[in-house]
Amino acid sequence: MPAPIRLRELIRTIRTARTQAEEREMIQKECAAIRSSFREEDNTYRCRNVAKLLYMHMLGYPAHFGQLECLKLIASQKFTDKRIGYLGAMLLLDERQDVHLLMTNCIKNDLNHSTQYVQGLSLCTLGCMGSSEMCRDLAGEVEKLLKTSNSYLRKKAALCAVHVIRKVPELMEMFLPATKNLLSEKNHGVLHTSVVLLTEMCERSPDMLSHFRKLVPQLVRILKNLIMSGYSPEHDVSGISDPFLQVRILRLLRILGKGDDDSSEAMNDILAQVATNTETSKNVGNAILYETVLTIMDIKSESGLRVLAINILGRFLLNNDKNIRYVALTSLLKTVQTDHNAVQRHRSTIVDCLKDLDVSIKRRAMELSFALVNGNNIRGMMKELLYFLDSCDPDFKADCASGIFLAAEKYAPSKRWHIDTVMRVLTTAGSYVRDDSVPNLIQLITNSVEMHAYTVQRLYKALLDDISQQPLVQVASWCIGEYGDLLVSGQLHCIILHT
């Protein structure tokens, strides 16, 4: 019996296939060979065969017959076997199949293995795809590993605990004692995953949240050290020390400070420091600033700090980097209700973003523009929004038209202005207007008694220009039906011809 073809040899062969049919034929042939090899319980080449199966699975071919083989690989003593076995389990098995439970015992053994890399494999698999039953069975092992002094294992155990809590929230309590001195760790991997674990616990339980508020000073200290510390090559990203950890700490501070005066006060200074000192020339610095702004806006920060945050967003809007502009618009949208006046100051920049070439930015700018419309700026804003309606992609027109109608209804300075605006929308984007707008518009026209003649004449003229837009035709037809006498009798108001 010749040895099964090697993995990379197979990949090379499959890539020479010139048609889908040719590829399928090669795959079927190889699968048949692999199946018979599995049937013969061949231990030597099981690993190679499963690896090949995983490759074919990625191409889209069925690989379920390899599931049990993955389990056999996991149970093997060879590290190579375990590596592929666990990978296969993560790719081919999921908690829907009963087969996955057979893994539990293997994982339990491997969690206690003498080699940390084997322990790491099992922690990783449990932490990525462990089902609720598996988590229940193995939570105790994970908790033990959370207390080890081996930082390689401790960081993995922390994230594994996060997964366990997500699958079985009732188990959260058992991890509480182990969190006691997690933040005193020097190792950044452990620190980072610990912050993730603490965040998860605080998000799920108000009791945990109150309990962990006392950690605020310690978190502030860690963050301060990161910012003040000199260059550390191991954690440096473009001159910033461990931005991943900084962002996670800022996020945890956000949760701890929300709704709590004391905690918010305790973090005020460090937030101001991060907001003012972080280097903004690269994405990494802006990622930290972004998180800082979100935290400032969510906690009970002093007004000076809030203004600082909004101004950062204002500066983001002027950044050359599209991603930063997009993120700024999204954040401003979140804060526009609570800090309306501060956001208003950046209105002109926001309106400029309506002209951005990027579709995602345009959409955000449109949403934000509507949120900023008020009685004072309605005329100016509507000019911009109508211009936007004229030139925007069809995908936007329906939402934009609806938004304009809503804004006009709320803030119209006069009935005449209101009708003109409605007319403008019907004529420029008439076919995109939503069906439910039509009765509302008819209601509006009915109620504007003094405008009936004006309205019906303008609508008639619009129909003469273009009869293809259905909502326009509906409104116009109704109007002509109701006020046709005004139309026919030739009563002319000053019609400002719409150009």
Place this chain on the structure above:
Amino acid sequence: MMHFLLLFSRQGKLRLQKWFLPLPERERKKIVKDMTTMVLARKPRTCNFLHWKDLKIVYKRYASLYFCCALENQDNELLALEILHRYVELLDKYFGNVCELDIIFNFEKAYFILDELLMGGEIQETSKLSIVKSIEASDMLQETMEEYISKPAF
């Protein structure tokens, strides 16, 4: 947390799929199709973020490969770009001037490296050096080095 991470070519061929949530096979296939269609349709010089269902999609192209991940609402998309970049740096360090062919022929190693960077959709290690050392040590444990005809690891 990250829900999934995908690598695919400009022709939409899948090179790596990491799922951090349990999903049935057919749903995974559908998501891969949706992602490749959406991302490949993006014009150049547009921002790297998309909205899809209730998730934020962050993608970045490196040479002939698209790296694409899905985040929840409270996750930081600018930082996600840094995570994708960190993964590329690790691949580059391991393979030495990594290219798509390296990922195709050594896909299992791409997964092993990813599994040292992320777990359960969260970052597990922020030190590049630490990850590189772990992978190196793990490779040394492999009994049959001939099984993995690879370039020197470091």
